[in-house]
Amino acid sequence: MMFEDLRDLYQEVILQHGRKPSHGLRLAVFDADAKGDNPMCGDRVQVFVRHDGDAVAEVGFEARGCAISIASADLMAEAVIGKTDADIADLAERFVAMARSGKTDDADLATLHALAGVSEYPSRVKCATLPWMALKAALVGKGMASSE
Amino acid sequence: MNAIAKPGLDVARIRQDFPILSEKVRGKDLVFLDSAASAQKPRVVIDAMVHCMEHQYANVHRGLHWMSERTTEAYEEVRDSITRLLNAPDRSHIVITHSSTEAMNLVAFSYGRGVLKPGQAVVISEMEHHANLVPWQMLRDATGIELRIAPITDAGELDMLAYETLLADRKVGLVSITHMSNVLGTYTPAARIVQLGHQYGAKVMLDGSQSVVHRAVDVQALDVDFFAFTGHKLYGPTGIGALYAKRELLEQMPPMMGGGDMISSVSFERSTWAQVPHKFEAGTPAIIEGIGLNAAIKYVEAIGYDAIAAHEAALTEHALARLSAIEGLTVIGRGQDRGGVVSFTLEGAHAHDVATLLDRQGIAVRAGHHCAEPLMRRLGLDSTARASFGIYTTMAEIDALADTLDRVRAFFT
Numbered sequence: 001m002m003f004e005d006l007r008d009l010y011q012e013v014i015l016q017h018g019r020k021p022s023h024g025l026r027l028a029v030f031d032a033d034a035k036g037d038n039p040m041c042g043d044r045v046q047v048f049v050r051h052d053g054d055a056v057a058e059v060g061f062e063a064r065g066c067a068i069s070i071a072s073a074d075l076m077a078e079a080v081i082g083k084t085d086a087d088i089a090d091l092a093e094r095f096v097a098m099a100r101s102g103k104t105d106d107a108d109l110a111t112l113h114a115l116a117g118v119s120e121y122p123s124r125v126k127c128a129t130l131p132w133m134a135l136k137a138a139l140v141g142k143g144m145a146s147s148e
Numbered sequence: 149m150n151a152i153a154k155p156g157l158d159v160a161r162i163r164q165d166f167p168i169l170s171e172k173v174r175g176k177d178l179v180f181l182d183s184a185a186s187a188q189k190p191r192v193v194i195d196a197m198v199h200c201m202e203h204q205y206a207n208v209h210r211g212l213h214w215m216s217e218r219t220t221e222a223y224e225e226v227r228d229s230i231t232r233l234l235n236a237p238d239r240s241h242i243v244i245t246h247s248s249t250e251a252m253n254l255v256a257f258s259y260g261r262g263v264l265k266p267g268q269a270v271v272i273s274e275m276e277h278h279a280n281l282v283p284w285q286m287l288r289d290a291t292g293i294e295l296r297i298a299p300i301t302d303a304g305e306l307d308m309l310a311y312e313t314l315l316a317d318r319k320v321g322l323v324s325i326t327h328m329s330n331v332l333g334t335y336t337p338a339a340r341i342v343q344l345g346h347q348y349g350a351k352v353m354l355d356g357s358q359s360v361v362h363r364a365v366d367v368q369a370l371d372v373d374f375f376a377f378t379g380h381k382l383y384g385p386t387g388i389g390a391l392y393a394k395r396e397l398l399e400q401m402p403p404m405m406g407g408g409d410m411i412s413s414v415s416f417e418r419s420t421w422a423q424v425p426h427k428f429e430a431g432t433p434a435i436i437e438g439i440g441l442n443a444a445i446k447y448v449e450a451i452g453y454d455a456i457a458a459h460e461a462a463l464t465e466h467a468l469a470r471l472s473a474i475e476g477l478t479v480i481g482r483g484q485d486r487g488g489v490v491s492f493t494l495e496g497a498h499a500h501d502v503a504t505l506l507d508r509q510g511i512a513v514r515a516g517h518h519c520a521e522p523l524m525r526r527l528g529l530d531s532t533a534r535a536s537f538g539i540y541t542t543m544a545e546i547d548a549l550a551d552t553l554d555r556v557r558a559f560f561t
Contacts, residue, residue: 003559006508041500042517042530064530066498
């Protein structure tokens, strides 16, 4: 297979979530949202959040972007359900650290480890982190996040 | 200019002139299909720049010593080469800039603020690079000069009827349109654009950043008023470009930047400007880069534009045939008169993913909006992948691109 050596970046889980995201839609009811914009490449994502008490109950997103950014948004939506805003902000920081370093030693990020491969591709790190930037912006009431 | 048309181009020999082409990328032979972003440099350009720094370097236009005089001669020779390249009447028409972006900003600033009047309009097209769009927005916002956008057809050609309609009220003072689209590969009908502009009383600038790489340009035959190009796409170094302008327009225009080199005399009360073109060239110029560009122009002239254009036409035809045969691939831009820049989308795969997979095979393409976001919106796209060709591009490299794209598609579906 010609691209076998790219499986570190495009693992099956990424291809699946990139192709058919489960959370790739605007929520009918949401209490927070924000857009994320990568002006260098044109990727755009809008994240919608619905809380139930202190915890996030549901996340949806609308995105136009590459497989990495869509898969990252989808995996993020699954990873943050049930967590508080503070926990999510912490998780976002750890995710960004993983995307930059490629280190998969953080057990809390287990479902997101598939995205650690982007660290080998500096121009693609922002594809993976953009949805998290948008989610963080939504949770603090900022409408817009930029990858830059 | 070579008077004798050369039958073809010895690509194998040309490739030997470009040291970088023997580099490996990710263990694979480099297949460099991103020349429209910036072209690679032949040995003669590299050597000229190194020779300057090792043997013949000092500041120019000011020294009375041997080194400065020799360096001034070597640097100023590029103005003669550009004059020849564009068939300008003489070297006083050539303003040396750091880029085509600077050249167009110079016109937007000096001609836009110094000569155009509020109530007048500037026309650009829907397929401009940001460098030929943003300066005009800045002019509009600063002066109230109207900005009009000439539409393109779905095939990616300038809509000439709509263009003429925009000129009809004779309020347009300046037209600034690309000579070759960096996204669609379309050559615009430059002579007709200029002629129509003049018919309605407008001056006309062409953005020649892409066109001058592929085709002989004759500014006198085109009767164009301003022509901008950059060196680094023409196998020269970065940081050097030029603006051709008609002499009487340069005379009318105030300088954009003040400083050394652009003055005639300076006192605390007032200063007077140097003659054109020097009044637009404040500060120490890009000396080494100018010497490099001079070598690049001579290199291109020695190959000859007939051979270059024929090679590019053959490459483009082959690329369009091979790429169009790939299932799910759409070539963006189907202009009748087009050159070696081919943008495409691949169903089911985003352009960035396509570029990353191609890169893994050593194939360098560009992906994104290509500094032309409004054009992308016009086309209903966020991004495309773009393969672009140079004098060193081979048919085998286009085959490698097409073969790999077939597999990219399989990977994502």
